[in-house]
């Protein structure tokens with residue numbers, strides 16, 4: 001901006017509006033400890049002192065009559081130990097109210113995805129799309145997605161295996177047999193948030209998330225939720241259910257796309273390209289991926305691991321409009337306590 005406007009002031013003298021919520025998740029720093037994450041915050045930017053902060057005070061997502069829930073979300077987001085009776089003194093745990101507890105994954109699944117919705121997924125597309133199971137890590141997300149998919153009745157089911165091709169100097173055929181086997185296996189095992197899996201299980205009626213910006217202007221962007229309506233060998237047909245195209249339930253055809261992995265310090269190991277449909281199952285998703293979404297029901301699954309990073313619990317709980325739209329499976333059976341990580345340096 002400075003170059004374009006030939007002006008050495010910050011942003012070339014233009015007014016720039018940056019929006020965000022300090023209580024929500026931070027940018028991801030691969031393998032970063034809390035100090036590294038805090039260091040990556042905009043608060044550590046040299047020019048941060050030049051920014052004027054304007055506070056938006058009203059929660060527009062939560063229903064206006066949910067006064068206690070609005071207050072509770074503030075307490076959780078700010079990590080308040082005072083004035084919030086659900087805080088367990090001397091710890092970073094809070095007690096979840098009984099009405100928001102689910103006993104296990106099955107309970108949670110039945111809450112988020114009612115059996116009748118799974119039996120007639122096309123009829124209940126909006127309902128299925130309005131729900132999500134959220135977890136702190138992607139490994140658990142994958143397992144839960146498969147569980148819901150198994151319970152979904154769909155007339156067509158297909159598994160698509162990606163084509164993984166090594167990039168860089170050494171082609172696979174230059175390696176010995178053992179090395180080739182190892183390299184192929186290594187590529188197939190790699191899963192990241194920004195790339196579809198090597199093995200993609202799809203079914204008619206399944207809820208998936210687009211993981212590539214196809215056309216931002218027309219609402220087909222990373223994070224758009226859709227329902228699979230037809231599966232072909234070389235493309236999939238999907239109904240768009242979230243974002244600007246959701247009102248007219250547009251249907252689109254998606255071909256396979258190329259994704260690239262490696263070649264950067266945050267993506268160690270083999271450098272390769274993966275050719276796969278640009279979607280991931282999205283009955284369950286990571287809390288990070290849910291940031292920005294508004295949902296009708298949220299199931300938070302913590303049995304395989306508590307929230308471990310700043311703002312995860314707050315982000316997960318603040319996706320919905322009412323408190324009764326949340327159920328949580330806590331880390332330990334018969335305990336209602338969940339960990340709430342808040343790094344105060346990131347707050348105001």
Ligand SMILES: Nc1ncnc2c1ncn2[C@@H]1O[C@H](COP(=O)(O)OP(=O)(O)OP(=O)(O)O)[C@@H](O)[C@H]1O
Nearest residue numbers: 020021024059060061062290291292293294318319
């Ligand atoms: N001006 C408004 N009038 C009515 N409702 C609004 C308005 N702005 C936002 N909302 C409601 O709040 C919800 C969240 O809005 P939006 O996604 O723009 O907020 P956000 O700041 O990006 O939220 P978050 O960061 O928590 O995801 C919307 O789905 C909508 O229901």
